[in-house]
Amino acid sequence: MNKILVWDWPVRLGHWLMVGSFIVAWLTAESETWRLVHAGAGAIVIAVALFRLPWGFIGSRYARFVDFVRGPRAVAGYLGSLLTLQPAHHTGHNPAGGWAIVALLGLGILCGVSGWATYNEFGGHWLEELHEGLAATMLTVVIVHVAGVVSGSLLHGENMVRAMFSGYKLGAPEEGIRSARPLAAVALLAWVGVAGWWLAS
Ligand code: HEM
Secondary structure (H helix, E strand, O other), X not given: OEEEEOOOHHHHHHHHHHHHHXXXXXXXXXXXXXXXXXXXXXXXXHHHHHHHHHHHHHOXXXXXXXXXXXXXXXXXXXXXXXXXXXXXXXOOOOHHHHHHHHHHHHHHHHHHHHHHHHHOOOOOHHHHHHHHHHHHHHHHHHHHHHHHHHHHHHXXXXXXXXXXXXXXXXEOHHHOOOXXXXXXXXXXXXXXXXXXXHXXX
16 A cells, blocks of 8 residues: 555645635624625635536546446445445545535535525525525535544544545555646636635625
């Protein structure tokens, strides 16, 4: 087993930007004083999720949707292997976690856009209700996601959170990606700056 690069820079940077903005958005949700910060955090969630969609097609091996969006049989097989307490190991996202990721990206966009429309007074009370419902659903998926990450880390004896920071895991040398794509992360930051500013203004 070698130390291999699994997560490229855009995946890692995008992930922690989403985590930070999601937390800020929750903490500022009820306050009029912090409304602009709340809108800014929501705008970052939308911008990161929108960047992640094309990156799921052109990004590095484990960032691609084809690597982790799998059919019901693969998901059931993985969940079944959890019951044996020796789950099948996946270098990238596992088939169950993959669907949580799709849900988080989709909910990030839907929740963000409904919040943006509410902020700009495009809809009535129903839109605000929808935004709050989507936010609550997203929180539920986040809790399931974090529980999956913690249990996966314990069952595999692999610190998945540290890997999401460093990009590295242990694996066979041929499984690693060659480049961390740092320039794409600069593009992500520029996009988040421009799109975030535009959406929140
Ligand atoms: C402190 C809380 C969190 C921790 C510790 C955490 C940790 C992780 C880890 C370790 C992975 C990689 C899973 C794997 O190896 O398959 C991951 C992926 C992911 N997480 Fe989280 N997460 C947290 C919160 C969130 C939140 C709040 C969101 C969304 C609002 C989120 C969205 C995602 C997405 C979209 C991915 C896929 C990354 C990609 O492929 O681009 N996470 N998370």
